[in-house]
Amino acid sequence: MSPDLTDWAPIAAPEGWKVVVAMVIAKGTSAVGPGADGPSGPVIELRGLTKYYGRHRGIEGVDLSIGRGEVFGFLGPNGSGKTTTIRTMLDLIRRTGGECRVLGLDSEAGSKEIRRRTGYLPGEYGLYETLTVEVFLGFLLDLRDARRFEGRMRELADMFELDLGRRIRELSKGNRQKVGLVQAFMHDPELVILDEPTSGLDPIMQQRFYALARSECARGRTVFMSSHLLSEVESVCDRVAIVRDGRLIMVERLDELKDRFGKVLHVTFESDVPRSALEGLGATDLRQEGRSFIMTVRGEIDEVVKAVAAHHVVSLTMETYHLEQLFFDLYNGGGHDGASPSQGARTEGGEKR
Amino acid sequence: MNPPLGMHLLWMTLRQTWKGLLIFSAILVFITWGMTLVYPEFLEMQEEDLSEAQGIKLSWQDEDKDIINLTWHPVPGAVNYTVLENNQSFDISTIIALLGGDPANLTISVAYVGTGTSLVKAVDVNQTWYYTVLIHLADGNMTGTGVVTTKDIGITIYEKMMEDPVYSAFSGGRNINIFSFRGFVDVELMSYWALMVGFYAAYFGVGSVSRDVERKTMDILLSTPLSRRRLLLERGAAVALAMLLLSVVGGIGVLIGGVQAGVDVPAGDVMAAFIGCWPLLVAIGALSMLLSVLLNDQKAAMGLSFALVLVFYVLNYASFLSKGLKSLRWVTPMGYYDHTGLILGDWSRWGDVGAMLALTAAIALLAAWLFQRKELPT
Numbered sequence: 216m217s218p219d220l221t222d223w224a225p226i227a228a229p230e231g232w233k234v235v236v237a238m239v240i241a242k243g244t245s246a247v248g249p250g251a252d253g254p255s256g257p258v259i260e261l262r263g264l265t266k267y268y269g270r271h272r273g274i275e276g277v278d279l280s281i282g283r284g285e286v287f288g289f290l291g292p293n294g295s296g297k298t299t300t301i302r303t304m305l306d307l308i309r310r311t312g313g314e315c316r317v318l319g320l321d322s323e324a325g326s327k328e329i330r331r332r333t334g335y336l337p338g339e340y341g342l343y344e345t346l347t348v349e350v351f352l353g354f355l356l357d358l359r360d361a362r363r364f365e366g367r368m369r370e371l372a373d374m375f376e377l378d379l380g381r382r383i384r385e386l387s388k389g390n391r392q393k394v395g396l397v398q399a400f401m402h403d404p405e406l407v408i409l410d411e412p413t414s415g416l417d418p419i420m421q422q423r424f425y426a427l428a429r430s431e432c433a434r435g436r437t438v439f440m441s442s443h444l445l446s447e448v449e450s451v452c453d454r455v456a457i458v459r460d461g462r463l464i465m466v467e468r469l470d471e472l473k474d475r476f477g478k479v480l481h482v483t484f485e486s487d488v489p490r491s492a493l494e495g496l497g498a499t500d501l502r503q504e505g506r507s508f509i510m511t512v513r514g515e516i517d518e519v520v521k522a523v524a525a526h527h528v529v530s531l532t533m534e535t536y537h538l539e540q541l542f543f544d545l546y547n548g549g550g551h552d553g554a555s556p557s558q559g560a561r562t563e564g565g566e567k568r
Numbered sequence: 569m570n571p572p573l574g575m576h577l578l579w580m581t582l583r584q585t586w587k588g589l590l591i592f593s594a595i596l597v598f599i600t601w602g603m604t605l606v607y608p609e610f611l612e613m614q615e616e617d618l619s620e621a622q623g624i625k626l627s628w629q630d631e632d633k634d635i636i637n638l639t640w641h642p643v644p645g646a647v648n649y650t651v652l653e654n655n656q657s658f659d660i661s662t663i664i665a666l667l668g669g670d671p672a673n674l675t676i677s678v679a680y681v682g683t684g685t686s687l688v689k690a691v692d693v694n695q696t697w698y699y700t701v702l703i704h705l706a707d708g709n710m711t712g713t714g715v716v717t718t719k720d721i722g723i724t725i726y727e728k729m730m731e732d733p734v735y736s737a738f739s740g741g742r743n744i745n746i747f748s749f750r751g752f753v754d755v756e757l758m759s760y761w762a763l764m765v766g767f768y769a770a771y772f773g774v775g776s777v778s779r780d781v782e783r784k785t786m787d788i789l790l791s792t793p794l795s796r797r798r799l800l801l802e803r804g805a806a807v808a809l810a811m812l813l814l815s816v817v818g819g820i821g822v823l824i825g826g827v828q829a830g831v832d833v834p835a836g837d838v839m840a841a842f843i844g845c846w847p848l849l850v851a852i853g854a855l856s857m858l859l860s861v862l863l864n865d866q867k868a869a870m871g872l873s874f875a876l877v878l879v880f881y882v883l884n885y886a887s888f889l890s891k892g893l894k895s896l897r898w899v900t901p902m903g904y905y906d907h908t909g910l911i912l913g914d915w916s917r918w919g920d921v922g923a924m925l926a927l928t929a930a931i932a933l934l935a936a937w938l939f940q941r942k943e944l945p946t
Contacts, residue, residue, distance in 0.1 A: 298946065305791055308943045327793050335791035339946065341784035345584060357576040358792040398788065 256319055258283050258406050258437040259304065263313035266299050273299035274461040276313070281439060281454075286432050288448030288469070289441040291458035297441040298338050300458070301410055305335055318406060331359065334399035338410035338441070342383045348372070348394055349379035352401065361402040368401040374423060388415040396424060400431070407431065409440040413447055425451040477513035479534045484508075485527040496522050577789075577799060581776070581806040589810050592768055596814055597821040599764075600757055604825025607752050619721040621714025624701055627721055629688050638687040640701045640713055650702040651680035651687050655695045691718065737888035740908035749831050750911045753822055753838060758907035762845050763881045765814050766902075769849040770873035772810055773856025776803035777939075778866035786944055797936045800857065804932060807853035815846045834913070841911040847924035848905045852877060854928045858935040864945050901927060 259281040266273035274296040281287045291297050302308045304317050306326035315322040317329045343351050352372075356362050372379050375393040383394065392415040399407050407428075413421045428438045428451050442448050448455050448469065455472060457465040467475075480498065484506045493501060496519045498510035506529075512519050516533075523531065571579040582589075619626045623643075629635035638651065654676040679699070680687045691697050701713040720728070726747060729735045736743050738759040744751040777800075780786040790796065819842035826833035856873040863869045884902035887893050897903030904920040 302787075302944075302946070307787060307790060309941075327795060330791055331793040333791070335788070337784075337787040337791075339784055340788050342788075343580075343584065343785060344783075354576060354580050355788070355792060358789070358794050360574075360793075395788075 257281055257316075258285075258318060259287075259439060260316040261300070261304075261313065262315075264300065264303065264310055264315050265312035266296075266303055266308065267311045272461045274303075274458070277458070277463045279456060279463065279466065281437060283437055284432050284435050285454060286428050286438045286452045287440070288452035288455035289439065289458065290443065290445065290448060290455050291441070292443055295458045296461040297458060298410055299461075301335075301338075301408055301439075301441060304408065305330065305333070332405045334402065334404035334407040336395045336399040336407075336409040336412055338414070340395060342391060342394055344384040345382070347380055347382055348377060348386070351383060351394070352379070352398055355398050356402065359402050364402045367403060368397060371397045371401055371427075374427065375420060389417055389420065392416055393420065396427075400427065404436070406437045406439065409438065411442060412440050413442075413444075421447075421450075474514055477511045478516070480508075480510050480512055480516075480519065480523075481530070481532045481534070482508050482523050483529045483531075485529050488526050492526070493519075493522060575802050575805065577794065577802040578805050578809075581803055582809065585772070585775075585806070585810070589813065593814060593817045596765070596818045600818050600821030601825040603756055604753065604822045604831075605829055606756075607749060607826070607829050607831060610752060610756075611747060619716055619723070621716050624699070624713035624716050626699060626716040626718065633721075634693045635688060635690050636697070636699075636718060638689070638699055638716070640685050642685045643703045643705070643711070645706045646683075647704045647706055648681060648683050649685065650678055650704070652676050652700050652702065653679040654698045733889050737885050740906055741888040742908045742912070744908055744912065749826065750834060750837065754841070754908050754911050757818075757822065758841055758911060760881075761818065761842070761907065762848055762902055762905055763877065765811070765818070765845065765849055766852050766877040766881070767874060768814065769807065769811055769852040770856040770877050771870065772807050773853035774860045774866065774870045774873050776800075776807060776853075776857050777860035778869060781945060782866055784946075787946075790944065796939045796942075800861075800932070800936050800939055804854060804857060807857070808850045811849040811853060812843075812846055815843045815849065818842045834911075837911050837913050840915055841907045844907065844910045844915075844921075845905055847921050847928070848901055851901050851924045851928045851931070852880075854931040854935070858931050858938070861935050861939045861942060 257280045259279065261277050261279040264277040264279075265275045267275075277296075277300060289297050289300070299308070303310050303315055304322050306322050306329070309323065317325075318332055320329050322329065343354075346354070352368050353362075353365070356364060356368065369379065371377075372393075375397060377390060377393040377397060381390075383391070386394065392413075396409075396412060399409060412428075413424055416424060428440070432438055432453075438451075440448070440452070452469050454466065454468050456463055477499075487506060488508075490501070490503050490508075493508055493510065497514060498512050498519050500509075500511040502509045510519070512533075623641045625639050627637050629637040640649065679689060696717055696719045698715055698717045700715045703711045703713070705711065726745075729746065730743060735746075735755070738755050739746075739751065740754075744754055746752055746755050780789055789799065816839075819839040822838050822842070823833055823835055826838075852873075855876065856869070859869040859873050860866060863872070880900045880902045883896045883900035887896035887900070887903060901924065904923045906914075906917055906920060909917060
């Protein structure tokens with residue numbers, strides 16, 4: 216079935232871009248391959264995936280299974296193996312060992328078919344500087360033999376407020392990233408693999424991207440995105456994997472993860488407030504520096520906020536865990552018994568590895 | 569618009585490179601056209617006697633050729649003239665010695681000092697004699713004429729050139745008459761055409777792969793269903809088309825220049841000589857692409873490609889310098905481009921074309937095989 220994107224008449228959108236997103240979703244009939252509509256096994260399946268660059272380890276023994284309709288976050292600091300995993304899945308580099316299946320196909324033998332049904336945004340990439348955005352994206356559609364998705368390409372560009380007539384060399388970093396995002400989504404792929412997708416995007420565009428990712432998943436597409444920001448995957452992902460030094464140290468549902476690590480609350484009062492006023496409220500790791508307190512809140516925050524509000528507050532900030540902090544906790548924190556990597560590492564079924 | 573055979577990458581490549589290609593085409597036309605325009609003036613040199621140099625002329629006074637007659641142009645403001653005579657030529661060490669170096673090395677003698685502008689003198693006919701005139705000016709400065717030698721009396725440039733194996737090598741060992749239009753074009757243009765355009769072929773070939781790696785566009789390109797083999801094929805086709813364009817415009821430059829110079833231009837043979845270079849250029853382009861695939865360092869690939877083009881040229885050139893080196897012609901791709909034969913109307917060397925096509929095909933297969941296995945650098 217070929218999608219019909221031409222009969223769509225733009226309407227005045229009271230809710231702005233959200234309507235556009237909804238229409239992109241409604242219009243999309245996908246470039247999906249045979250059996251794509253059925254829930255036929257995992258979209259990405261890695262078993263003991265290993266990649267060495269000569270003697271240097273890229274990744275080792277990565278096991279991962281990602282189902283249809285998931286937004287999956289792949290977290291790790293720079294150099295941890297995120298990009299290596301992604302580039303192996305796309306056959307840009309070759310695995311040293313293990314299994315790597317994407318859309319049910321072997322990543323090397325079925326590479327062409329995988330690439331046909333997948334969208335990809337590299338972490339670092341260049342564009343054809345002398346072309347206009349429209350010509351460049353049109354060229355990529357041509358390479359995919361997917362000119363029929365030109366309408367969707369325009370809708371996505373509209374959604375990201377990307378001017379198709381501009382020359383690429385005139386674009387800012389954020390606009391370049393929008394070009395990258397549009398090309399990854401425009402041919403309505405079953406699977407979209409994104410390496411640091413919001414890099415360079417302003418907060419509004421980040422939100423639009425999150426909305427797009429979520430809506431794509433709602434219609435059965437799968438989004439696999441790497442990031443080094445926990446706050447980012449928090450906004451959009453269902454599940455996350457954390458990779459460090461080339462090894463997968465944890466795969467977990469995001470809501471469980473949030474409960475486990477909570478948020479860090481910084482509060483400064485105008486006058487002295489006794490420590491006891493904030494103790495026993497479900498906040499842990501309470502530290503006091505004069506009139507300032509730092510604490511970690513897991514689960515419900517209501518009780519803590521109300522206790523804080525009973526005093527005159529000068530400043531209040533709440534931070535989601537930074538990944539660095541998360542790693543710190545994974546390896547050293549969480550009390551003396553500490554959540555070790557092995558304790559944190561779980562497979563999809565929740566069993567410990 | 570759908571390009572022929574759906575070769576979107578080919579057309580995109582041409583679209584991205586047409587400016588550079590146009591500039592290089594213009595340069596080539598300028599060279600071939602400009603050089604051809606010079607031909608009528610070049611013809612005038614044909615009968616020029618080598619025994620005449622800047623401001624000085626040497627001839628035999630008698631039939632026995634043992635008395636020379638040296639004349640030089642009077643110079644305004646000259647106080648006197650000193651004629652220097654030597655039987656070892658006025659090489660650089662002689663000049664240095666003359667200008668105040670070690671007098672022990674001074675092997676020249678003064679044949680004349682005075683205000684006259686000619687000298688008649690008996691010489692030992694068993695030796696070759698060289699003459700030059702130093703002119704002392706009223707303001708204390710000194711100037712000089714060119715150098716003439718008894719060896720060159722009565723010999724034309726053409727005759728002298730024919731004695732020279734270097735000239736012969738430039739014309740593919742055929743001693744083509746440089747004063748004929750075909751000979752002129754062959755020696756003055758075709759002798760270095762393959763080198764000049766070969767460098768561009770190497771540049772274009774390496775760029776076909778390296779540009780996308782260096783500008784980090786390869787990941788996006790290869791995340792589409794475009795196969796690596798197809799990428800090389802379409803990029804190779806772009807190289808081939810670009811080289812065909814350059815070959816044709818080079819020939820056209822000669823045709824226009826020739827007509828403007830009033831020459832009866834052998835158009836077919838001229839175009840054959842230029843287009844005959846095309847298979848060689850395509851082979852060079854393919855080889856450069858192979859190097860670009862083989863090496864991760866694209867600057868090294870570029871440098872190596874340029875070096876190879878130069879080596880191919882020098883080997884081919886050297887193969888004509890002596891019989892012992894003749895077999896070099898079989899190992900250098902440049903040896904399979906007989907521009908002199910083509911411009912003389914001998915179009916029969918289809919084996920050369922076949923050899924270059926076979927070489928290109930072999931290189932392309934190897935490059936595709938390697939590229940398929942290559943890990944794309946980030």
